[in-house]
Amino acid sequence: MSALVPRGGGDNLPSVKDLEHEVHKEKEKRLKMEGGDATAMMAYFDRMQEDNQNFYRAHRLDEEGRLKDVMWVDARSRVSYEEFGDVVCFDATYLTNEYELPFANFVGVNHHGQSILLGGALVSHEDSDTFSWVFRQWMSCMGNKEPGAILTDQAAAMRKPLEQVMPNARHRWCIWHILKKFPDKLGKCEGYDSIMFYFDHFKYYDMNSPLKTLIYESFTVGEFERRWSELMSEYNLHDTEWLFDLYDERHMWVPAFMKEHFWARMKTTQRVESINSFFDGFVNRKTKLYEFPDKYKKAMERRVKAEKDADARCRKYLRRLFSVFYIVKFFQEIYTYTKFQEIQTECTRLMHCSGRDERVLDGNLIQYLLEDKVWIIPEGISEEEITDRWRFDCIIFKTVTKDVSCDCRKFETFDVIRVYDQNLVFNIPSKYVIQRWRKDVARKHTRVKVAYHDPTDNSTYQSYNKLMEEFDPIC
Structure with missing residues (x-):
């Protein structure tokens, strides 16, 4: 069977309403400035810059002179990007939930596969202008070095700014966000009275949708397109506009199109959501903006500790070898x-x-x-x-x-x-x-002093400094 013929080009912005971010379905989120919020944020940035002048911050005001958007990257994150900036997630999960803080972040993966924060932003709107400003500021901070690949959700407001600001980065949509929409979208297909009726026709012991089966089990582009066309014909789904648009953009989310690129084992923005879960230990739904800086600092302290513990474990232990392959x-x-x-x-x-x-x-x-x-x-x-x-x-x-x-x-x-x-x-x-x-590589970011981490505050550094004092007269 012949594959569906895509409508339009890959450079066109998606036209379906579904690509609008879920935040627009609710009330518009804004950066709520009250009392001393702005002063507290600026004071926090000043403290961060005192510890390391490589702390980067940017903000802009609205027409009435009020703080509108804020973006920052601390010195440790900037150095981390030099080593781990090949694959980056950008996520705005906090924009779509009930939090008072419209927090968006850039996240990478370190040598242990742990999430590391590469920048954060508090934004007033979730539109193309705002995302364009955030992306440009972040790229400026990183010396205009583009990531090799970037993973985002399906928000249309991000796509054009990314094409303009990071034209050489391979852009991928989070497949988890897309598949999560299947029950709702397909349950409304014309000719079906309920989602249960639809699922009764598709038997797959892992999931209730054959679409997920062909998506995950198609190992080549040709296999995916052939199986997709067969499924559309078998169940008469060619006129389902949502599926047609999704097929049009298959190069943005289908795994078979992604295997030529390095993704550091990241497939979804759940990698970023683990960062959000990390902040959830310190930030709750009622956290005010003036409280955020101190809670952010504590959260980052715990992230640094997790990495240090993993480094220590690698130095101390050698995982047992089970493989029969000598190499x-x-x-x-x-x-x-x-x-x-x-x-x-x-x-x-x-x-x-x-x-x-x-x-x-x-x-x-x-x-x-x-x-x-x-x-x-x-x-x-x-x-x-x-x-x-x-x-x-x-x-x-x-x-x-x-x-x-x-x-x-x-x-x-x-x-x-x-x-x-x-x-x-x-x-x-x-x-x-x-x-x-590799574990035998000295990581520069671990030696960066920031407000939430002083690498010299340990016995090893103190012993080294003491020895250097003793050897100095000899030298």
Whole structure:
């Protein structure tokens, strides 16, 4: 069957009302300034700048001279971006809930896979003008170095500003936010009286929607488009405008379109929502703006502690090796505790891989056809609900350069380990070792002094300083 023909180009802004952010369905959120709120915020920024002059802040006023939007990035976050700015989430979850604080934030992932804050903003509106201002200020703070990829929700107000301010960043929509809308949108499809009637026609033991099945189980673009077209025809959904528009923008959210890009294992803005949960320990729905700075500082102190604890664990312990692949020991010694465990998990799954064909294409190229058991892990489900299916991967191995390319593009790819093991290759080429996951690299951001963290306030630094005082006369 032929695939649906997209309407319009990828550069067009979405026209469906659904792409308007949910905040517009409620009352308009505004940055509520009362009493000494503005003074408290400015005083907090002054204190932050006293500790480190690299603290960045920006604000703008409305026509009546009142504080309208505020954006800031502390010195530690700016240095963190140098190492972990390849993939960034921007989230405005606090704008769409009942909080008094319209808080938006930029979030990355550190070497332990933990969320790290790369900037925050308190904004007055959720429109293109406001997002454009926030993005431009943030880029200016980061030396106009664009992230490699950015993940956001489906808000139309963000799309054009991102295209203008970060034209080279790969923009992806949060798939979790999109799939969450399926029951409501499809329950209103013409010809169906209720959502239960609709779901009764689709049997899938993990979820109640075959759409989710084809989305997660389509490993290539061609497979996704073929299965989508078949589903639309089978259930006569070609005239469903919401689905048509969603298909039009499939390159923005379907996993099969994303595998060519590095995402640091981030698929949804739930990564950012974990940051919001982190702030929820200090900020509640009644928190006033003048209270926010101190609570923000305490929240960041706890975030720094979590990273320091993870660093200490990596130095003290070596995660036990379970894999039968000899080459995995290499990653055991250089990757952080969390990231090595992910490799071990993938290698355990590689035990289900079996070779179906091997042929020499020329003297330097060997082609492998592997039958691979693939685990399908949709967002937000328990481990018991994970399903699997078999697929074939075509792998090309260059015997001279030791380069490996694979259809699935994973790891570059975890199948590399299988091929290397089979060919007795024990030295991993540097391009397959991801610097951001290493534990043996000194991280500059950990040595930055900020208001919520003083790296010299520990016994190691104090001993070092004392020794330097003793050695100074000798030198």
